[in-house]
Amino acid sequence: KAGVTQTPRYLIKTRGQQVTLSCSPISGHRSVSWYQQTPGQGLQFLFEYFSETQRNKGNFPGRFSGRQFSNSRSEMNVSTLELGDSALYLCASSLGPTGYNSPLHFGNGTRLTVT
Amino acid sequence: DQQVKQNSPSLSVQEGRISILNCDYTNSMFDYFLWYKKYPAEGPTFLISISSIKDKNEDGRFTVFLNKSAKHLSLHIVPSQPGDSAVYFCAATSKTSYDKVIFGPGTSLSVIP
Numbered sequence: 684k685a686g687v688t689q690t691p692r693y694l695i696k697t698r699g700q701q702v703t704l705s706c707s708p709i710s711g712h713r714s715v716s717w718y719q720q721t722p723g724q725g726l727q728f729l730f731e732y733f734s735e736t737q738r739n740k741g742n743f744p745g746r747f748s749g750r751q752f753s754n755s756r757s758e759m760n761v762s763t764l765e766l767g768d769s770a771l772y773l774c775a776s777s778l779g780p781t782g783y784n785s786p787l788h789f790g791n792g793t794r795l796t797v798t
Numbered sequence: 799d800q801q802v803k804q805n806s807p808s809l810s811v812q813e814g815r816i817s818i819l820n821c822d823y824t825n826s827m828f829d830y831f832l833w834y835k836k837y838p839a840e841g842p843t844f845l846i847s848i849s850s851i852k853d854k855n856e857d858g859r860f861t862v863f864l865n866k867s868a869k870h871l872s873l874h875i876v877p878s879q880p881g882d883s884a885v886y887f888c889a890a891t892s893k894t895s896y897d898k899v900i901f902g903p904g905t906s907l908s909v910i911p
Contacts (some may be wrong), residue, residue: 727868728899728900728901786844791840
């Protein structure tokens with residue numbers, strides 16, 4: 684069974700631009716969560732989608748948005764990029780709604796660098 | 799405000815000895831706890847979990863202990879192996895509301911051969 688696939692693996696953007704990251708969950712998984720990882724901060728929760736609906740949202744500005752398609756694939760978008768948005772963005776999928784009795788399975792992440 | 803804390807950013811242990819990674823949480827609504835392991839350039843992988851109705855869960859070399867009154871959990875790895883060198887994340891969630899999974903900042907474990 685293929686794992687969670689995130690594209691692209693690496694991305695370099697300049698301040699003010701926008702970016703779209705893509706995530707394909709494990710087949711049959713209906714929940715997709717997004718996390719931002721920065722040194723010393725661990726994994727900060729961005730949002731979670733289940734059956735195309737946003738179920739949970741973290742404490743990030745409105746520049747961060749996401750969506751989920753009918754095939755459970757998900758995209759997240761960051762507009763008006765800032766230097767502080769440089770991070771590893773991780774997508775995770777699970778069978779049911781978030782984590783409980785259904786551990787998150789993570790992709791290898793997209794490394795975003797904003798210059 | 800960090801709801802899940804891992805106060806040791808790093809830990810070094812000799813091969814064959816016990817590794818103990820600690821985690822504290824502040825939200826009393828959390829009732830399900832997980833540990834993930836992360837190697838460089840890879841996403842975190844699920845290691846072991848524990849429900850708040852238990853105080854211990856074992857899986858091979860890995861044991862997680864939960865002390866609800868202290869809002870503290872720990873992961874024991876016995877015996878430690880060089881391949882265990884990775885960043886370990888403690889995570890917590892609330893099953894009641896199928897809430898989001900909150901992760902701690904991680905502890906980098908180095909197992910010295």
